[in-house]
Amino acid sequence: MKHTSNLLKNFFSIADEAFYNENRQSSFFFETTTLENSITVEMILPGYTRDELTITADSDNLIVETNDKFKESKWKATFKRAFKISESLNSKKIDAVLENGILSIEIPKKEKSRKINVSIK
Numbered sequence: 001m002k003h004t005s006n007l008l009k010n011f012f013s014i015a016d017e018a019f020y021n022e023n024r025q026s027s028f029f030f031e032t033t034t035l036e037n038s039i040t041v042e043m044i045l046p047g048y049t050r051d052e053l054t055i056t057a058d059s060d061n062l063i064v065e066t067n068d069k070f071k072e073s074k075w076k077a078t079f080k081r082a083f084k085i086s087e088s089l090n091s092k093k094i095d096a097v098l099e100n101g102i103l104s105i106e107i108p109k110k111e112k113s114r115k116i117n118v119s120i121k
Helices: 002-019
Strands: 030-034 038-044 053-057 061-066 080-084 095-099 102-108
Touching: 061 102
Parallel strands: none
Antiparallel strands: 030 038, 038 102, 053 061, 061 080, 095 102
16 A cells, blocks of 8 residues: 555656646646747646636747636646747737647747849839
């Protein structure tokens, strides 16, 4: 029985490290995927609703956090997560979807400038 107790203790210790940063603030798993025309950030947020979350962005940062409508519970905690936005991304056209506990945020890449022919008069 002691062996099982240690296994559970180790499991929950690992889970704590995965879900909390060094300041004991909630942190969540996320993954970024680079596509041809965009970057996608996916966060695992089980139990959260879109009304409890706020996403803000400027030219430098994308911030995902709980807002004043959030109700803390045994299984959910307040959090704030910031991501650096590259200059090659268009922070004005970000799209986000929360479905089945997964928040997907798509940030399109800026269009490359195109060469144009300029006529000489």
